[in-house]
């Protein structure tokens with residue numbers, strides 16, 4: 001994959017602060033951290049987003065995420081952390097090679113996800129469930 005910063009990091013063509021790797025994933029420090037220690041977990045094989053991650057790779061990516069999350073908790077004495085991933089430009093994805101973010105959280109760190117929660121009305125919840133189950137092949 002030409003011009004992919006994460007492929008270049010995985011193949012050691014571009015420098016990064018590598019924390020950990022296994023057969024499927026490489027973990028690095030994000031160069032623009034939310035908090036120091038903010039890490040990225042990246043499949044070694046190029047895949048565009050979550051839906052593009054091969055089944056045989058996903059387990060190794062999640063194991064690497066847990067290994068690094070545990071190390072962040074222990075080495076930085078964290079009480080909490082977030083794991084998130086942006087998929088698609090509209091969701092904030094900026095590098096189109098799938099990656100998980102793991103970021104430390106601290107009391108009063110002024111990081112907020114401002115969400116306006118909706119309510120389902122008049123059977124909408126059942127309708128949405130029906131549409132999704134139909135796509136999954138799950139019986140109603």
Ligand SMILES: [Zn+2]
Nearest residue numbers: 004007046097
């Ligand atoms: Zn790539």
